[in-house]
Amino acid sequence: GQQLNQSPQSMFIQEGEDVSMNCTSSSIFNTWLWYKQDPGEGPVLLIALYKAGELTSNGRLTAQFGITRKDSFLNISASIPSDVGIYFCAGRGNNAGNMLTFGGGTRLMVKP
Amino acid sequence: GAVVSQHPSRVICKSGTSVKIECRSLDFQATTMFWYRQFPKQSLMLMATSNEGSKATYEQGVEKDKFLINHASLTLSTLTVTSAHPEDSSFYICSARAFSGREQFFGPGTRLTVL
Numbered sequence: 071g072q073q074l075n076q077s078p079q080s081m082f083i084q085e086g087e088d089v090s091m092n093c094t095s096s097s098i099f100n101t102w103l104w105y106k107q108d109p110g111e112g113p114v115l116l117i118a119l120y121k122a123g124e125l126t127s128n129g130r131l132t133a134q135f136g137i138t139r140k141d142s143f144l145n146i147s148a149s150i151p152s153d154v155g156i157y158f159c160a161g162r163g164n165n166a167g168n169m170l171t172f173g174g175g176t177r178l179m180v181k182p
Numbered sequence: 183g184a185v186v187s188q189h190p191s192r193v194i195c196k197s198g199t200s201v202k203i204e205c206r207s208l209d210f211q212a213t214t215m216f217w218y219r220q221f222p223k224q225s226l227m228l229m230a231t232s233n234e235g236s237k238a239t240y241e242q243g244v245e246k247d248k249f250l251i252n253h254a255s256l257t258l259s260t261l262t263v264t265s266a267h268p269e270d271s272s273f274y275i276c277s278a279r280a281f282s283g284r285e286q287f288f289g290p291g292t293r294l295t296v297l
Binding site for chain 1: 186188214216223224225226228231273275277284285286287288289290291293
């Protein structure tokens with residue numbers, strides 16, 4: 071089945087620093103989605119990517135759909151304390167049911 | 183983004199009882215709804231996919247007779263955990279997608295604790 075490797079698993083950074091996380095897949099995806107999950111809440115969609123090479127921004131967040139269609143990254147610039155949470159990548163390929171495959175998550179901690 | 187609600191947000195029940203969780207898409211019609219389970223510090227694990235008006239498709243290892251899913255309308259899906267046991271304690275999250283949608287939106291989750 072499809073597998074998604076997300077790294078790093080966790081990051082502890084200083085407020086104001088930039089953050090980068092990425093996901094790689096064992097197979098080709100047609101869609102990449104990036105979510106943020108706060109404790110005790112459901113994931114919230116941050117950025118959606120639909121084309122290889124696509125680069126999309128949402129405020130301080132920027133994500134790219136890799137050219138090979140097997141990877142994606144998410145960057146957060148000038149991190150602030152409210153960026154704390156778990157970030158998940160999710161990809162969708164040509165599987166039956168068009169189900170999302172989730173990465174393991176990146177736990178971000180920001181030190182004020 | 184689209185709004186998906188879940189009710190209840192948390193529930194505590196005794197072992198052996200059944201618990202029903204509702205998932206609603208508030209501002210769009212969700213032809214497909216998904217139910218996930220999440221253990222502490224882990225990623226989301228898909229339990230089942232349901233399309234409106236048809237039987238749910240369960241992932242391998244998920245007991246369909248234990249986790250009953252009903253998707254009777256385009257805005258409502260329910261998950262019933264039957265004869266719950268402590269090992270069923272988890273965070274259950276629903277997700278919804280419109281027919282033409284490529285995006286998938288999540289509910290706020292339901293924390294189930296079985297005593």
